[in-house]
Amino acid sequence: MIEFLKRLFGQQGxxxxxxERLRLVLMTDHLELAPEMIESMKRDLVExxxxxxEVDRERIEVNFERQDRTLAMLANxxxxxxxxxxxxxxxxxxxxxxxxxxxxxxxxxxDAPAAETKPPVRKRKRRKKSQRARTQLxxxx
Amino acid sequence: xxxxxxxxxxxxGGVGKTTTTANLGATLAKRGRRVxxxxxxxxxxxxxxxLGLEKRIVFDLVEVAxxxxxxxxxxxxxxxxxxxxxxxxxxxxxxxxxxxxxxAGIVERASEVADYVLIDSPAGIETGFRNAxxxxxxxxxxxxxxxxxxxxxxxVVGKIAAAGKPIRLIVNRLRPEMVRSGxxxxxxxxxxxxxxxxxxxxxxxxxxxxTTNRGEPIVLNESNRLRAIYDKIAxxxxxxxxxxxSFDNQTFFGRLIGAMKAG
Numbered sequence: 001m002i003e004f005l006k007r008l009f010g011q012q013g014x015x016x017x018x019x020e021r022l023r024l025v026l027m028t029d030h031l032e033l034a035p036e037m038i039e040s041m042k043r044d045l046v047e048x049x050x051x052x053x054e055v056d057r058e059r060i061e062v063n064f065e066r067q068d069r070t071l072a073m074l075a076n077x078x079x080x081x082x083x084x085x086x087x088x089x090x091x092x093x094x095x096x097x098x099x100x101x102x103x104x105x106x107x108x109x110x111d112a113p114a115a116e117t118k119p120p121v122r123k124r125k126r127r128k129k130s131q132r133a134r135t136q137l138x139x140x141x
Numbered sequence: 142x143x144x145x146x147x148x149x150x151x152x153x154g155g156v157g158k159t160t161t162t163a164n165l166g167a168t169l170a171k172r173g174r175r176v177x178x179x180x181x182x183x184x185x186x187x188x189x190x191x192l193g194l195e196k197r198i199v200f201d202l203v204e205v206a207x208x209x210x211x212x213x214x215x216x217x218x219x220x221x222x223x224x225x226x227x228x229x230x231x232x233x234x235x236x237x238x239x240x241x242x243x244x245a246g247i248v249e250r251a252s253e254v255a256d257y258v259l260i261d262s263p264a265g266i267e268t269g270f271r272n273a274x275x276x277x278x279x280x281x282x283x284x285x286x287x288x289x290x291x292x293x294x295x296x297v298v299g300k301i302a303a304a305g306k307p308i309r310l311i312v313n314r315l316r317p318e319m320v321r322s323g324x325x326x327x328x329x330x331x332x333x334x335x336x337x338x339x340x341x342x343x344x345x346x347x348x349x350x351x352t353t354n355r356g357e358p359i360v361l362n363e364s365n366r367l368r369a370i371y372d373k374i375a376x377x378x379x380x381x382x383x384x385x386x387s388f389d390n391q392t393f394f395g396r397l398i399g400a401m402k403a404g
Contacts, residue, residue, distance in 0.1 A: 013323035018288050019330045025288075026295050026334065033299070 020069065027071045031064055038062060045075060054081040144177075144252035147259050147378075148277035150301075152293030154264030156285045157313040160349060160359075162261040163191045164367070165281075167358040168375040170225035174256040177216065178227040179248065181273040182263035183238055186230035192219060193356020194227060203231035206243040212250050221361065236268045241275035248276035266296060274300070279307045281340060285314045286326040291334060298337055309340035311374065316345050317388040328388060341374035342385060343367065 031038065042062050049055055056078040063074045149162045159182075166178045180188035183203065189195040200215035205228070212228070219225040228251065231238065251258045262273035274280065280301045284294040294310075301308050312328050319325035326334075328342050346367050352359045360368045373383045 015320070015323050015326050015330065018326050019334065022288055022291055022326075022334050025292060029292070029295065030299075 024066060024069075024071060028064070028066065031071075042075075046077070049077060052083060053079045054083060056080050144175075144255040144258045145279065146248050146252055146277045147257065147279050147281055148181075148262050148273045148301075149259060149281045149283060150262035150270060150273060150297050151264065151283045151290070152266065152295075152297040153284075153290045156283050156290050157343075158264070158283050159187050159191050159261050160353065161281070161283050161311060161313065161343075162259050163188060164358050164360050164371045165374060165378075166225055166227075166257070166259050167192075167219075167222055167360050168368075168371040169257050169259075169378070170219070170222035171360070172372075172375060172379075173224070175224040175254065176222075176226075176257045176259065177251045177255040178225070179251065179258060179260045179276075180227065180230040181244070181260050181269060181276075183230045183234055183236050183269060184232065185263065186232045188227055188261050189217070189229045190356065191353055192227060192358060194219060194229075195356070198229045201229050201231040202247065203234050203238045205247055206239045212247065213254075236263070236272075239272060241272050244272040245276045266300060270297070270300075274304060274306070277306065279309075281309055281311055282335075282337065283311045283313050284331065284335070286312060286320075286328075286331055288326075291326070291331060295335055298335060308337050310335060310337040311341045311343060312339070313343045314345040315342055315388055320388055328385075339385065340377055341370065342388060343370055343374075344388065 042060060045062075046055060046057060046060060059076075059078045061074075061076040063076075065072050065074055149158050149165075151158050159180075162178055166176045170176045178188060178192075179202065180186050181202070182188075186201075189198055194217050197217050199217075200210040202215070204210050205212050205215045215228055216226040217229065219227065228247070248258055248260065258276075260273045260277055263269035280297075282294050282298055282301070284290045298308055310332065312331050315328065316325055320327045328339065332339050344366075346359070346365070348362070348365055349359055349367070352362060352365075359365050360371050362368065370386075376383050
C-alpha cells in the first residue's frame, strides 16, 4: 500500500534513477576522455590563484569525485606565500621565484611569513547541472 | 548530382540500426527517392536478410572495393520498390578488409546514382564504425531508452561530433505505457542526456519481429502504425516540419495505472 501511494504521489519509478545515473556516468566519461581539457583548466586555475597567492605548481592535484547526486571537482593547491597588496588595494605580481625544496618546514619566502603555517587550500567547485562539455578524442575518421 | 550520405549507427548492438535503415530506406523509396542502402557490417551481414534479399547476392562491398566488380553489378534491386537497392556486406571477410578511403570512394560512386545513401553501421566504435562514418556527411544515431544503449550512443555522438558531422537521434522501441508510469526514460529524458536533435520516436512493436521473420520491411504493411511513424521520419529528413507524437506525459492517470500494476 505504501508502495502504491509512493508511486501515485510524486515518487517516480526507476526512470528518474536511470536519468540521474546516466547524467553522472556521462559526465565522468566526458572528463576521462578529455585529459587535455583538464590540463588546460588546471593551468587557468593556477594562473588565477597565483594572482593572489604564490602556489606550489609541482604539487597541485585536481581530482573528480562522484558524490551523492553530483560530480565534484576537488583541487588541492598548496600555498607557498601570499602576495602583498599594493597601495591601491590591488594585488601585485611577485616576480617568479625558484621553487623551494620540498623539505619539511620548507623555507618560506621572507616577505610572506604566514605561509609556513597555512595548510593547503582545499578548493571545491561544483559543476552546474546543465553544464555539459562535449569532449572527445580528436577524431574518428 | 550528389546524394545525401547518412550513416545509421548506435554504439550498442541490437537497438535496431538495421531495421531502421531498412524501413527508412523503403519509406524514402516509396516517396520516389532513389535510395541505396550499404551494409557496412563486414562479417556480420544482415541488411539483406532483414529485407528478404539474401538469396540474390552475387557480389559484395569488399569485392567492389577491390575492383573485382562494378558497383552496379553488386547492387541488388528491391523489386517491391522502384528505386531501392542494397549493397551487401561481405560475410566471410574481416572488418579491416576495407579502408576508410575505399569505403568513402564507394559511397561517392553510389551518390552519383542515388538521392540517398544510407549506411548501416556495425555496432561498436572500431574499424567498421569508423569506415561507415568516414563515408557519410551526416548521421542518424539510434538508441533505445535504456541506460546502456544511451551511454554507448553518447560515445558515438562524441566521435561523430568530433568529425564535424551533424547528428540526429531516433529513439527506438519506446514503450509509452512504461514512460507514463515512470518506469522508462522518456524521449525528453533521452534528448536531455544526449543533447542531440530528435529525428524520430519509434514505439516498440511486436510486429517488427514477425515482418523481419518474413524478410519484409514493416512499412510494406498498410495497417501497421509504424508505417506512419517512418513516413514522418522521412519527411523530417527531407526538411519538413512534422510535429512529434507525444509519448512522454507522466500523467496522474498514467501513474495510477503504473501504481496499480506495481501494487
